[in-house]
Amino acid sequence: MSTEVRVPTLGESVTEATVATWFKQPGDAVEVDEMLCELETDKVTVEVPSPAAGKLEEIVAKEGETVGVDALLAQIAEGAGNGAAPADDAPKAEAAPKAAEAEAEESKPAPKTEDDGEGEPVDIMVPALGESVTEATVSTWFKQAGDSVAADEMLCELETDKVSVEVPAPTAGTLTEILAKEGETVAAGGKLAVMTRGAGHSESVGTPKTTMEANTPAQTQTPDKGRSDVEDAPSAQKLMAEKNLSRDAVTATGRDGRVMKGDVLKALSEPPKQAEAPAPAPRAPVAAEDEAQEERVKMTRLRQTIARRLKEAQNTAAMLTTYNEVDMTGVMELRNEYKDLFLKKHGVKLGFMSFFTKACCHALKEVPDVNAEIDGDHVVYKNYVHMGIAVGTPNGLVVPVVRNADDMSFATIEKTIAELGVKARDGKLSMADMQGGSFTISNGGVYGSLMSSPILNPPQSGILGMHKIQERPMVVNGEIVIRPMMYLALSYDHRIVDGKGAVTFLVRVKEALEDPRRLLMDL
Structure with missing residues (x-):
């Protein structure tokens, strides 16, 4: 039996929101009232809890998409992959303990990678860009070929005519090859990169803190947190770096103190911070070879x-x-x-x-x-x-x-x-x-x-x-x-x-x- 996860009431006169972060991925086990995702409206951030225990079956609204009130966000298969219920009835279970353990491991694709499809190639595709939007420009890659990535960690950011779209990793593993470089135009549904499932990703074994520190982008403002769901949004990191804006000057409104892009825009709109905006950005464009006083900057979409x-x-x-x-x-x-x-x-x-x-x-x-x-x-x-x-x-x-x-x-x-x-x-x-x-x-x-x-x-x-x-x-x-x-x-x-x-x-x-x-x- 499936249970629908829908957009809750967002407040008076608020009719739509943007999906900011998914804390769970298809196949993950969820408990009742466990937080599934976070929505951003014009005024506040709204957390969406799970209405039932079971397994997250399908995510309908991806991160970055705009959804209306009562729109379908995801589907939950009740009871599927949730091993909490039969725990007190173990003597009557027909399956052997090893089979039960295997089933539990299936509902958790990320913890161990030795025998979970390790080495299987996974395509990174351009997500849905919105109605009537057929192409985007690759703005920033947060990872490079050979880097280890965690499931749902942001890989790159795309720019369309109207909005920015963040592309998360569909699984844990290693980014094998980047097919669309920064500045290139890609069509909706096109291939951005290829990653290898499980290979090189050791977050769950060994020394996780050291692994995460090695994989964290230089502009990340919260390396000590070590989890993608509490790190600042990549779009916020990029904008703070471009505007030479200190994280201390931004008031975070995201879950667990996460800085969102809207927080940075709000900080930049305040008079004291606007004076910092013209300062040279760390990600400055390459200067023309014969004119040291000129910069060549690609126009945004x-x-x-x-x-x-x-x-x-x-x-x-x-x-x-x-x-x-x-x-x-x-x-x-x-x-x-x-x-x-x-x-x-x-x-x-x-x-x-x-x-x-x-x-x-x-x-x-x-x-x-x-x-x-x-x-x-x-x-x-x-x-x-x-x-x-x-x-x-x-x-x-x-x-x-x-x-x-x-x-x-x-x-x-x-x-x-x-x-x-x-x-x-x-x-x-x-x-x-x-x-x-x-x-x-x-x-x-x-x-x-x-x-x-x-x-x-x-x-x-x-x-x-x-x-x-x-x-x-x-x-x-x-x-x-x-x-x-x-x-x-x-x-x-x-x-x-x-x-x-x-x-x-x-x-x-x-x-x-x-x-x-x-x-x-x-x-």
Whole structure:
């Protein structure tokens, strides 16, 4: 009889998590309430206990995969391989003691390697990379050919367009051959390396501490622990090494004090630690031979994707930009008047993005061309607004999507943007979070930009650029007054959107922001 292991309830408004660590592997015996794996959400780390005693039959969700609430994680064969139950009934057992011992040894593939398929070659394959992701780049090998490895010890890290994927060893043994070198592109399901089961791995015999110290990567921060389930995540080790960040400066949230990648990203986002980031990294790229002052660094998969999509937008769309300026007095006064009540009632701060999102949704209804896209020789008009919000992260620009923003309240928009911002910062955005946008807002003002021409996010036909709010002298009713002004820029695809439509859209956004009451009156 099999028992399903599913994702538990993750907390209010939390709908998905990432599988961080599996503490057991298929074939391992488990007890009731014994910890099977660890999940990471945007806020906390969740441990998943075993619902039954038996043998872990199958792992459905691998490490690094994103899973929703109640998703299937694994299957447990109840009673299989668990020798605890029949222990008190040994005199009645039909099998001989040696047979019972052999069965117990089968449920523990790692302890001894002398007679457990020793010498058998095992292929290391590229794991599932996610929906619509077909290839990845080998970022880092934590082991080299000839190194001994323990079961579930991290071998290498892969980079896709969106996320990093860690590849664990499927069994204990020796890494025989690395087929895909660092920097090479591999397809989903492709072969990364070959290892030999059992050969050279002596963790269970002899002097385990000495063996583990010899096999620990140079960047490992917890060599004294000696177990892969309490060592820092390899992705965290790599990022700390690249940023020259001391482990003491990172607050660990993983099981048994394990530092996760999100912990390092959080530490880097704090002002005192950001100053350390530019320091030379131990894993620095090779300098050009004739120019000692230059470095040659391979672009990450994310950066390559950003570059490709931006160039495609320029090559494909007939892109044009129109500008206007908006007096932010009305929005700022309204925000100052109600921000405390808003925070008290809704538990989130009232920012400018909700005003701009609502103003754009209002204008898109009047000028639907800006919310459309070209598909072959057809124009697809959207009867919804899936608003993309461009967010800068340590790894590059990403555009998470606020779905059905036109049906949301100010509070719901602010909460959704805040949640997506945290996921973007921690590198936990899923493919679904960034797909399906129909229009985009980009806020260069947070970096001090006074004016710019944003590039379209294909296949969308419009993107609004926000900029820095700056006090300037303006003529109002024949008098010169000082007003907080912002330049607005709308880049649009002239194949769909005519100049009149683009100007009308921008004027409607300007009117709604200068007099926010128009949004309530639908004017």
